[in-house]
Amino acid sequence: ETGVTQTPRHLVMGMTNKKSLKCEQHLGHNAMYWYKQSAKKPLELMFVYNFKEQTENNSVPSRFSPECPNSSHLFLHLHTLQPEDSALYLCASSQEPLANAGETQYFGPGTRLLVL
Amino acid sequence: KNQVEQSPQSLIILEGKNCTLQCNYTVSPFSNLRWYKQDTGRGPVSLTIMTFSENTKSNGRYTATLDADTKQSSLHITASQLSDSASYICVVPGAYNTDKLIFGTGTRLQVFP
Numbered sequence: 001e002t003g004v005t006q007t008p009r010h011l012v013m014g015m016t017n018k019k020s021l022k023c024e025q026h027l028g029h030n031a032m033y034w035y036k037q038s039a040k041k042p043l044e045l046m047f048v049y050n051f052k053e054q055t056e057n058n059s060v061p062s063r064f065s066p067e068c069p070n071s072s073h074l075f076l077h078l079h080t081l082q083p084e085d086s087a088l089y090l091c092a093s094s095q096e097p098l099a100n101a102g103e104t105q106y107f108g109p110g111t112r113l114l115v116l
Numbered sequence: 117k118n119q120v121e122q123s124p125q126s127l128i129i130l131e132g133k134n135c136t137l138q139c140n141y142t143v144s145p146f147s148n149l150r151w152y153k154q155d156t157g158r159g160p161v162s163l164t165i166m167t168f169s170e171n172t173k174s175n176g177r178y179t180a181t182l183d184a185d186t187k188q189s190s191l192h193i194t195a196s197q198l199s200d201s202a203s204y205i206c207v208v209p210g211a212y213n214t215d216k217l218i219f220g221t222g223t224r225l226q227v228f229p
Contacts, residue, residue: 042220043160045215056216097215102165
C-alpha cells in the first residue's frame with residue numbers, strides 16, 4: 001500500500017447523476033493531485049492542491065469540481081458527466097510541491113468510472 | 117505530438133531475460149525525469165527520479181540511464197520476473213519549476229514463464 005486510499009474503487013453513473021470521489025492520504029503530505037487516465041492515453045493532470053490551496057486547474061470542464069477541506073483529504077465532485085469522461089481517476093500526493101525537483105508522488109489505486 | 121515518447125508500446129519476454137525500454141522527450145528546459153511502474157488495476161509507483169546531472173541510477177534490478185544532450189532515457193530490467201509484468205511510464209516536468217508533469221503513454225511489458 002502507498003498510503004493513499006481512494007473510494008469508491010469502481011463507479012457506474014448516469015449522465016444526470018451527481019457523485020463524489022474521495023481520496024485520503026495518511027503520509028502527512030502537503031500537496032495532492034487529481035489525474036485522469038483514459039485507455040491508451042497518457043495520464044492527464046486535472047488539479048493540484050498545495051497546502052489546501054488550488055494551484056493548478058488544467059483546463060478541466062466545470063462538470064468536475066474539486067474540494068480540499070484539509071491537507072489529508074481531496075474530493076472530486078462529478079455532475080452531468082459525459083460518456084467520454086469514463087476513465088480511471090487517480091489521486092496522488094507528495095510531501096512538497098513537485099516544483100521541488102526531488103519530490104516523489106505517491107498514487108492511490110484509482111477509481112474506475114463508467115458513465116452511461 | 118506528445119512531448120514524451122516511449123518505445124516499444126508493448127513487449128513480451130521470457131522470465132529471466134533482460135530488456136530495455138526507451139523514452140525520448142522534447143521538454144525544455146529540463147530538470148528531472150521519472151520512471152514509474154503501474155500494475156494492472158493500480159496506481160503508478162515511482163521507480164527512480166533522475167536529475168539532469170545524473171547519468172545512471174539503479175533500484176534493484178532496475179537501472180535507468182539519462183542522456184540530457186540527446187534527451188533520451190532508458191530503463192533496463194535485469195533477470196526479469198513474472199512480477200515485472202506491468203506498464204512502465206516515463207515522466208518529465210512540463211517546464212522548469214512546475215507541478216505539471218508530462219506522462220508518456222507507457223510500455224506494456226509482459227513476462228512469461
